[in-house]
Amino acid sequence: ESQILWYVEVHCISGILEAAPSNEFTQHGVCLAKLPDFGSLAMSKAVLAALENYHCGRDLICLSSILSVLNTTNVLKSLPQNMKSSGGDFMTLLNIMNDVLLVKQSVPTDQFDLDRFCKTTGLDCIRHIIKQALDRYTSLEKAFHSSSNYRQEAQIRSGNWKYVAKSLLAGYSDNVFVSMKDLQEKTHQYGRYKDTTDLAILDLQSTL
Incomplete structure (x- = not known):
């Protein structure tokens, strides 16, 4: 039951399901359901x-x-x-x-x-x-x-x-990550936009 409640909560946050007690698909959820599996x-x-x-x-x-x-x-x-x-x-x-x-x-x-x-x-x-x-x-x-x-x-x-x-x-x-170059002068480090304490290092094989 806890897993089901978690599933419903996640999809409510994602805009796919309406909040309780309905838990019906939102319009966005209806549209997503029409797509093939990606x-x-x-x-x-x-x-x-x-x-x-x-x-x-x-x-x-x-x-x-x-x-x-x-x-x-x-x-x-x-x-x-x-x-x-x-x-x-x-x-x-x-x-x-x-x-x-x-x-x-x-x-x-x-x-x-x-x-x-x-x-x-x-x-x-x-x-x-x-x-x-x-x-x-x-x-x-x-x-x-x-x-x-x-x-x-x-x-x-x-x-x-x-x-x-x-x-x-x-x-x-x-x-979404933002460059930490201007904030901390760390050229290849990027902080998550929603939480800049969550850092990532640019893969040198990648081209932005």
């Missing part, structure tokens, strides 16, 4: 924001597809320089997804050669990641196509970091 509440919120508010639904669906299979930032250092975006790591990953989907969707399904794409673009080092991300994206694409909910919105892309970032913040606002 693996986490945070990512679902980010995707919903992209679909409803920032007109970059396809961008977030692509990004979530590759993030869901990426468990280390080490692969970023092995990417060709021309594949890296000045917009940072998220835009680099989004650009990779856009590039591979552009090629994949421009030829008949049975003619797409992922090995050739990876060799041509210098992405051999992450071929296995791209393969998994493509499978994940295809699954999500089918889910949206077979549903009347957000079918059109899921096809809209902006390629604009500003809107991608705002969408991500809708789901991951608790993970």
Whole structure:
């Protein structure tokens, strides 16, 4: 019973359920329930924001597809320089997804050669990641196509970091960190925005 009460309390705080005694879905919760499974509440919120508010639904669906299979930032250092975006790591990953989907969707399904794409673009080092991300994206694409909910919105892309970032913040606002350089003159340390005593060190493989 205590676990159930905790679950209800967490989802009330998250804006998904109404407070007791109703415990019904809020409008936000109803909308989230219409989405395919994105693996986490945070990512679902980010995707919903992209679909409803920032007109970059396809961008977030692509990004979530590759993030869901990426468990280390080490692969970023092995990417060709021309594949890296000045917009940072998220835009680099989004650009990779856009590039591979552009090629994949421009030829008949049975003619797409992922090995050739990876060799041509210098992405051999992450071929296995791209393969998994493509499978994940295809699954999500089918889910949206077979549903009347957000079918059109899921096809809209902006390629604009500003809107991608705002969408991500809708789901991951608790993970916002600010540089401690001006506060404590610690160049590579960042404090959580909601609690600057909670510190993190920048992964040197990352590009902000």
